[in-house]
Amino acid sequence: MKDLSKAAARPSARPSARPQVKTLEVGEEGEAQRIDNFLLRELKGVPKSHVYRVLRSGEVRVNSGRVKPDYRLKVGDRVRIPPVRLGPKTEAKAKPLDLPIQYEDAAILVVNKPSGIAVHGGSGVSYGVIESMRAARPQAKFLELAHRLDRDTSGLLILCKKRSALVELHRMLREGEVDKVYFAVVKGEARKNLELRESLHKYVTASGERRVAVQADGVSAVTRAKLLKSKNQLSLLEVHLLTGRTHQIRVHLAHAGHPIVGDDKYGDFALNRELKQRLLLHAGTLAFRHPATGETLKLVAPLPADMQAFVEQRLT
Numbered sequence: 001m002k003d004l005s006k007a008a009a010r011p012s013a014r015p016s017a018r019p020q021v022k023t024l025e026v027g028e029e030g031e032a033q034r035i036d037n038f039l040l041r042e043l044k045g046v047p048k049s050h051v052y053r054v055l056r057s058g059e060v061r062v063n064s065g066r067v068k069p070d071y072r073l074k075v076g077d078r079v080r081i082p083p084v085r086l087g088p089k090t091e092a093k094a095k096p097l098d099l100p101i102q103y104e105d106a107a108i109l110v111v112n113k114p115s116g117i118a119v120h121g122g123s124g125v126s127y128g129v130i131e132s133m134r135a136a137r138p139q140a141k142f143l144e145l146a147h148r149l150d151r152d153t154s155g156l157l158i159l160c161k162k163r164s165a166l167v168e169l170h171r172m173l174r175e176g177e178v179d180k181v182y183f184a185v186v187k188g189e190a191r192k193n194l195e196l197r198e199s200l201h202k203y204v205t206a207s208g209e210r211r212v213a214v215q216a217d218g219v220s221a222v223t224r225a226k227l228l229k230s231k232n233q234l235s236l237l238e239v240h241l242l243t244g245r246t247h248q249i250r251v252h253l254a255h256a257g258h259p260i261v262g263d264d265k266y267g268d269f270a271l272n273r274e275l276k277q278r279l280l281l282h283a284g285t286l287a288f289r290h291p292a293t294g295e296t297l298k299l300v301a302p303l304p305a306d307m308q309a310f311v312e313q314r315l316t
Contacts, residue, residue, distance in 0.1 A: 025076065026074065026078075026079065032074075032166065032170050034071065035073060048204075048208055062079055063077055072170075095132060095135060096133075098136070102156060103297065108160055108161060109158075109159045110159070111157050115153065119145055143161060146169040152281075153182075154282045160291075179240070179288065181286075182283050183239070183281075184253065185314075187233065188257060189235055190227050193225070193226055194237075194258075195223075197221070199216060199221060200245050200246075211247075214251065214255045221245045221252065223248060230315070231315045247265070261275055282301070282307055284301055
């Protein structure tokens with residue numbers, strides 16, 4: 001990423017120095033990255049709500065034009081970043097993480113992420129999986145997330161070691177060519193099969209938190225769920241994600257009357273207080289063509305010990 005800012009550097013590094021407009025030219029390492037994710041990475045320390053505000057207001061420009069948050073950058077794009085005052089840097093240095101590796105070759109790396117670890121820094125989290133993996137592999141020339149999991153969701157997460165693999169995986173994810181299967185423990189005794197097609201709308205709360213709601217004019221989303229076990233007004237579901245919307249499984253299941261146990265955003269809060277469980281959602285299976293070789297891969301991560309123990313105790 002090349003800095004094209006013409007503003008002269010000031011000798012003083014005082015926090016009160018007036019921030020300057022900055023223009024960056026996108027290189028190969030930024031190709032296909034969403035503009036909102038790019039800004040969140042460039043503007044560490046700035047509240048997420050403020051980043052989205054300057055993006056929606058048109059203060060951020062790409063090639064002199066306004067863009068939406070889901071715009072994907074291209075090599076050679078010129079990104080104008082408006083003056084944004086950063087707080088004093090208190091960012092902690094990422095610590096290497098020794099995560100279970102499910103698969104690795106020259107192009108991709110798939111880890112089994114534990115619950116409670118964010119996939120990247122931001123929103124009050126100093127660092128996450130991607131920063132920790134880079135710290136553990138300082139020799140790696142390229143390492144990027146192919147997709148995301150919520151902080152409290154456990155399971156399979158793909159990282160790319162080559163730009164070409166990342167671009168191809170992003171295409172495959174957009175076009176539904178990656179089969180993603182989750183397992184969820186939910187409230188209530190669910191039907192044998194569920195197909196949920198409610199459209200979803202993303203918004204940001206007054207406090208800057210990202211939320212999703214069912215809304216007729218939202219983006220299309222499709223979730224299918226199959227009942228595996230049901231007992232004591234709880235169900236274990238196998239969930240197939242046919243589209244990859246933010247918080248899709250959590251919102252769809254809550255709307256269907258089956259909120260996921262431990263969901264602190266869309267769940268049954270009284271039930272959560274009673275059961276005292278983390279979000280019982282696990283990304284258990286990934287099946288896709290290898291982005292470089294075309295080989296069919298199917299990766300499986302069994303339920304983590306805490307979730308398995310809960311299922312055995314409450315649903316057996």
